[in-house]
Every structure is written in C-alpha cells, then in structure tokens.
Amino acid sequence: MSGPSVWWPTPARPSRWFSQTELDAAARYNDPLRHSARLRDVARVALAVGAGLVLPEGRGLVEILTHTLVFAAAFWAPAAVTDAWFEFVHEPKFPSVVPRAGGSVPPAHFVVGSISTLVFTAVVIFVGLGSWIGVMGRTEFWPLVVIMVVVALGGFGRRSGASIARLTHGVEAADADLSGELREVAERAGVDVDSFGVVERSGHQPGSPMTGHNAFVAGLGNGHRVVLTAALAEASPSVRDHVVAHELAHVARRDLTVSTGAWIAAVAGAFIAGGWFGPALHDAFPALSELSALTFGAAIALALGLLPVAWLSRAHERRADLDALRLLQTADVEDVREAFVTDRADLRAVPRLGRLWASHPSPAERLELAHRALSRD
Numbered sequence: 291m292s293g294p295s296v297w298w299p300t301p302a303r304p305s306r307w308f309s310q311t312e313l314d315a316a317a318r319y320n321d322p323l324r325h326s327a328r329l330r331d332v333a334r335v336a337l338a339v340g341a342g343l344v345l346p347e348g349r350g351l352v353e354i355l356t357h358t359l360v361f362a363a364a365f366w367a368p369a370a371v372t373d374a375w376f377e378f379v380h381e382p383k384f385p386s387v388v389p390r391a392g393g394s395v396p397p398a399h400f401v402v403g404s405i406s407t408l409v410f411t412a413v414v415i416f417v418g419l420g421s422w423i424g425v426m427g428r429t430e431f432w433p434l435v436v437i438m439v440v441v442a443l444g445g446f447g448r449r450s451g452a453s454i455a456r457l458t459h460g461v462e463a464a465d466a467d468l469s470g471e472l473r474e475v476a477e478r479a480g481v482d483v484d485s486f487g488v489v490e491r492s493g494h495q496p497g498s499p500m501t502g503h504n505a506f507v508a509g510l511g512n513g514h515r516v517v518l519t520a521a522l523a524e525a526s527p528s529v530r531d532h533v534v535a536h537e538l539a540h541v542a543r544r545d546l547t548v549s550t551g552a553w554i555a556a557v558a559g560a561f562i563a564g565g566w567f568g569p570a571l572h573d574a575f576p577a578l579s580e581l582s583a584l585t586f587g588a589a590i591a592l593a594l595g596l597l598p599v600a601w602l603s604r605a606h607e608r609r610a611d612l613d614a615l616r617l618l619q620t621a622d623v624e625d626v627r628e629a630f631v632t633d634r635a636d637l638r639a640v641p642r643l644g645r646l647w648a649s650h651p652s653p654a655e656r657l658e659l660a661h662r663a664l665s666r667d
C-alpha cells in the first residue's frame with residue numbers, strides 16, 4: 291500500500307460518506323458547541339482589551355498580578371458559563387436543581403473543576419507574562435528557558451480534555467477476552483503494552499473525547515498502558531481494533547514526542563516574537579498598556595506559530611490512519627466510518643480557515659484518504 295501523501299489534504303466530500311440524516315444529526319449536536327466557542331473567543335478578546343485600556347501603567351508587580359487574574363477570568367469565566375448553560379439545557383449537571391435523567395456529575399465536582407481550572411490558568415498565564423517581562427528586560431536567559439518549557443507543557447496539557455482526564459478518571463482493567471484481542475494488535479504494531487483498561491463512563495461530558503469511540507496510550511519509555519473509552523470497549527471488534535491500532539501507530543512513530551517538541555518551539559518562538567512585536571503595538575496604540583501590547587503581540591505570534599504545529603498534527607493523524615489500515619489487513623473504510631458516525635464528531639467539512647488550525651483532518655477527508663489508500667492496494 292503506497293497510498294496518497296499524508297502531508298497534504300485529501301479533498302473532503304461529506305455527502306459521499308454520510309447520509310443527510312447523519313450530517314443533520316452531527317450539525318444539531320455540534321452547532322451549539324461551535325457557537326459557544328465563538329462567544330468565548332469574543333468574550334476573551336473583549337476582557338483583554340478592557341483590561342489593557344483600564345489598567346494604569348507603571349505599577350510593576352501590581353499590574354502583572356491584576357492582569358494575570360483578569361486574563362485567567364477571561365479564559366475561565368466564559369467557558370464555565372457557557373458549559374454550565376449547555377449542561378443545564380442538554381444534559382444537566384445539577385440533577386438536584388433540575389431533576390432530569392442522565393445527570394451524573396455532582397455540583398461539587400463542577401465547583402472544584404472550575405476552581406482548579408482558574409488556578410491552573412492563572413499560574414500558566416503568570417509564568418507566561420513573567421517570561422515576556424524577562425524577554426523585555428533581557429534578564430538571565432536560563433530561567434526563561436525553564437519557564438517557557440513549563441508554559442509549553444501546561445498549554446499542551448490543556449489542549450486536550452483527554453490529557454487531563456487521564457490523570458483524574460478511574461480506569462478498570464479490561465477483561466481477559468478484550469485484553470487478549472488487543473494484545474494481538476499491539477504485538478503486530480510492535481508496541482510493548484503492560485495492561486489494557488477501560489475508563490469509567492460517569493462524569494464525562496457528552497461529546498468529549500472520553501465519551502466517543504476513543505482510546506489513549508499512557509506511559510513513557512518501553513511499558514505502555516492502553517485505555518479505551520467505555521463506548522469503544524462495547525463497539526464491534528473491527529472498529530475497536532482500528533481505533534487502538536491508530537493510537538499504537540502514534541506510539542510506534544513517536545508522534546507525541548515530535549509534536550510536543552514542535553509545540554514548545556512554537557510557544558518559545560511566540561514569546562520571543564512577542565517581545566519584539568509588543569513594543570511596536572504599544573507605539574502604534576499608546577492607549578494599550580505595555581503589558582497588554584506584549585500579551586497581544588505574543589498571542590498573534592502564537593496563533594501564527596501554531597499553524598505549522600497543527601499542520602504536523604494533521605499529517606500524524608493521516609499517517610496513523612494509514613498505518614492502522616495496513617496493520618489490520620481486514621479493516622475497511624466502513625470501520626473508520628462507523629467510529630466517526632457514532633462519535634458525534636462534526637461530519638461536515640470544517641470551514642477553510644478553521645481547517646488551518648485543526649489538529650485532525652475532517653472525518654470526510656480521513657474516509658476519502660482511507661478509500662484511496664485501500665483502492666491502490
């Protein structure tokens with residue numbers, strides 16, 4: 291199987307792979323989520339601009355601290371409010387307030403989760419701002435490097451709900467039948483796996499990476515632990531094996547190491563670029579405080595710097611899909627389709643601009659790629 295290039299997009303034609311009913315169902319689920327993400331972006335920018343205009347200059351540490359908290363709130367508050375709203379409407383988190391079937395997350399979980407997000411975000415932003423100040427002041431370089439790595443890893447962890455959930459959710463050992471089936475897949479992929487597990491179902495937001503047909507690999511070095519979502523553990527063996535083979539392909543290719551390195555480079559580059567671009571922005575718009583200008587400078591540089599990171603990530607995903615098909619000789623396009631259709635993924639083609647920053651190719655594109663790869667066999 292030589293297959294098409296993984297580095298460039300394959301045309302995405304959703305109507306070829308999904309019925310109108312399936313596309314409509316995906317849209318009904320994903321449109322509100324997309325809408326809330328837009329609202330969140332607008333709220334963040336508005337709060338950041340507001341803070342930049344209101345805060346007086348020249349207060350040193352006081353300004354940094356205030357700015358940090360405003361920024362943390364800007365990141366946290368709109369997300370928490372919109373999430374709470376969707377939970378309230380669709381899948382209530384507060385069964386004691388609105389008694390409806392399906393509510394499983396107690397309010398205390400929501401409060402603790404929100405506070406921990408606020409604290410974590412405040413620390414990450416404070417460290418980030420500190421490093422920009424460091425760039426500006428031309429202070430000792432080595433602490434700056436350490437800070438950048440910490441910020442980069444923090445950002446990496448926040449990118450995926452699954453990354454955090456790995457640490458916080460209970461995992462049950464897979465039964466002997468399931469372990470035996472998956473051990474064969476791991477042996478074919480050439481990855482040493484210590485154990486297989488299934489992540490508990492309760493406490494996950496519907497549509498999150500933890501409720502669909504998904505799996506992840508935990509552990510560094512030689513021993514790995516493969517964890518499946520409950521939905522995937524109950525799926526048909528061919529769908530299950532394809533998703534696990536895809537994840538093992540990432541491990542065999544060391545994709546996570548490469549993408550983490552690329553992410554750190556992009557963040558470090560953004561901080562350095564922000565250090566140069568920020569003052570220019572401050573000169574152009576003197577009403578904006580120096581710190582706000584630095585923040586915006588770095589944010590713009592980061593948005594640009596993450597374009598190649600996302601491009602690399604999409605290439606990794608295409609390659610892992612092809613590896614999985616190659617590994618499981620019996621897998622076909624229908625297995626890939628089945629995983630997406632039952633996953634509440636957005637089946638439509640993502641708008642062009644959104645695709646530039648997307649970590650994964652759209653489902654229709656991945657199906658087209660699988661189809662082309664298999665028909666060239």
Ligand SMILES: [Zn+2]
Binds near residue numbers: 537540606607610
């Ligand atoms: Zn993947």
